[in-house]
Amino acid sequence: MNATSGAQPLRIAIDIGGTFTDTVLLEGEDRILASTKTLTTHANPADGAMEGARRVTETAARKLSDVTGFIHGTTLATNALIERRGAEVATICTEGFRDILDIGYERRYSQYDINLEKPDLLVPRERSFVISERMSAEGEVLIPMEDGAIDALLAQIDRSGVDAIAICLMHAYANPAHEIRLRDLLAERRPGLTVSISSEVSPEAREFDRLCTTVANAYIQPLMESYLARFVAQFEAEGVTCPILMMTAGGGMCTVQTASRFPIRLVESGPAGGAILAARVAAHAGLDEVLSFDVGGTTAKLCLIDNARPQTSRAFEIARAARFIKGSGMPVRIPVIEMIEIGAGGGSIAGVDRLGRLTVGPRSAGSEPGPVAFKRGGTEPTVTDSDITLGYIVPDTFAEGHIELDPEGSKEALTRVIGSRLNLDAVATADGVSRIVDESMASAGRMHAVESGKDLGPRTMIAFGGNGPLHATRVARSAGVSRIVIPPNPGVGSAVGFLFAPVSFEIVRSRYALLGSMDLDDINQLFENMVAEAKGVVSQEAGNAEVEVLRTAFMRYNGQGHEIEIALPDRLLSSADVAPLTTAFEDEYRKQFSRPVPGMKIEILNWSVRVATKDGRIPPAPQAPDNKAFVAYETRPITCDVDGTTKEAAFVARADLSPGDIVPGPALIHEPQTTTLVSVDFTAEVDAIGNLVLIQTQKGGAL
Secondary structure, eight states: OOGGGTOOOEEEEEEEOSSEEEEEEEETTTEEEEEEEEEOOSSOHHHHHHHHHHHHHHHTTOOGGGOOEEEEEESHHHHHHHTTOSOOEEEEEETTOTTHHHHTTSSOSSTTOTTOOOOOOSOOGGGEEEESOEEOTTSOEEEOOOGGGHHHHHHHHHHHTOSEEEEEOTTTTTOOHHHHHHHHHHHHHOTTSEEEEHHHHOOOSOHHHHHHHHHHHHHHHHHHHHHHHHHHHHHHHTTOOSOEEEEOTTSOEEEHHHHHHOGGGGTTHHHHHHHHHHHHHHHHHTOSEEEEEEEOSSOEEEEEEETTEEOEESOEEESOSSTTOTTSSEEEOSOEEOOEEESOSTTEEEEEOTTSOEEEEEEEOTTTTOOGGGOSSOOSOBHHHHHHHTTSSOGGGGGGGTSOOOHHHHHHHHIIIIIHHHTOOHHHHHHHHHHHHHHHHHHHHHHHHHHTTOOSTTOEEEEESSSHHHHHHHHHHHHTOOEEEEOSSGGGHHHHHHTTOOBEEEEEEEEEEEGGGOOHHHHHHHHHHHHHHHHHHHHHHHTTOOEEEEEEEEEEETTOSSOEEEEEOSSOOOGGGHHHHHHHHHHHHHHHHSSOOTTOOEEEEEEEEEEEEOOOOOOOOOOOOOOEEOOOOOEEEEEOTTTOOEEEEEEEEGGGOOTTEEEESSEEEEETTEEEEEOTTEEEEEOTTSOEEEEEOSOGGGO
């Protein structure tokens, strides 16, 4: 029976990554019918997505016309910004503020680096235009904008030959009238231009961040509009009739139309899906403190999750000139699930630098040409080539047999590029590559935790992605984590997460106020307007579905430069709320900075509303099963990641395991899209809901 004849809803999720495209077909609330990984087709990403969609529907004996829900996430927006493949953009600012991008924060991100590389902010000074107008911080018109001023501006735009315009006028967050009028005039007189205005893209104070966000949106908007139109048309031609929703960086979903207007919100949408999955797994398993560990073919993403809620942020940086130094990239202010991402994945390329040191990443072989073992023209050894050489990836079960591997090619590349220079054989070289990439991921996790004032030790790692389960025990050991959870279908974890994401929309508005003397009527009216606007967007996508509203104030002590996010009650504020909000701010300030500052006034710069469809009820975990040893009848030789010797590892199909089964390490637990390495100092057991739980039973150095 198909979905059109009264069966349960049938939904599909497609996550296009840098190396693989993951596709999942789900029936009802949580029954996964089929999943698959296909190589990403960079010339037209929709082709790889279509191959995955056809594969899962054929496996489940369904048709694309049966699908009632479709969620899509893609790295295209991220990659376009990193690889500088967007439109030619010009900016229009208030007269006197032409050099906002050049001035930036008025500081160097590395004070004493004489060879400092400034971040590329996409718009050179010759394409920075101005117009005479001015708003006050309260939204009052100080200098009117005359329509006649646009004639000279149009002449400059025509000479520049740009494709897109980013408009960011002073204090437009307080009164967007001039930005809207300028956009309308440009649309009327130059309809071929793509125009983004800051009062819609990022209506917050701080001109530099607001302008950068608007520039980034304008830069990728023509590309994403074209891509999304082609993607939708291609799937509609194959029978898809339901709307296609897009995953956003904040962990929600929006329509293709909203995504086309605000494509900057699609940046990091794939990793956001992974964090949603990890939060759901944590809630189901009753885990309060979690480290989400998502490793694909190109990058590794780590996210801290407390009480089943991923850590969130209002800002992040794109394409840092210096990988781990804040301030070296392009700042963007949008709702985002906060995580650290490094260039360490299965496709990360290994080599030897000019000082004779073994290096891994951040360059990736991606899917074209891919690792040497893929036999698609790759010549440089990768992490995947190392895992094959160490025996962790077994060619017979890799990628459901859709990709034929060449283990000898991997060994030859490792020896030719690295081993010959360091006097190592292929296995020793692969072991070195593995240890370096694992330590890179572990150190990134430790750094992310320290920056957040948290400790990794008591946390449970939830590992997924095509390479997450393969590297989980090695990274956990280095990071000081002793417990790992591998959920079902981990190889396509981000796509699975898409299927549990809410439809949501978040709005932030800047309105300065002192907590003790704010105009409550004004703030309540502001919230009513924001809630109505956000609900209007969500209703277009979710109809009359039940929603929840989250209100937030971004608070700080008077004169400070950065705010702390404090939750507000979902109702009209009153004078009685001032005291509890003061206490809430001081408690959070104490957590982050040890103690509050007595006698200081508290001010609020930004107010936020997030409207989202309510999460489905997560059922309680069943009673823990009785444990029993699982007898493995097959083994495979591997190089032990603890002592470097060759050991026979149990070779187990995950489908053969049942709740309560225990598999001691070393073991390889394989499934269609990935393999879990159970190191010799870990033991795996299957819990009541089908998760693999890996527990460190002894210290690796004692073996």
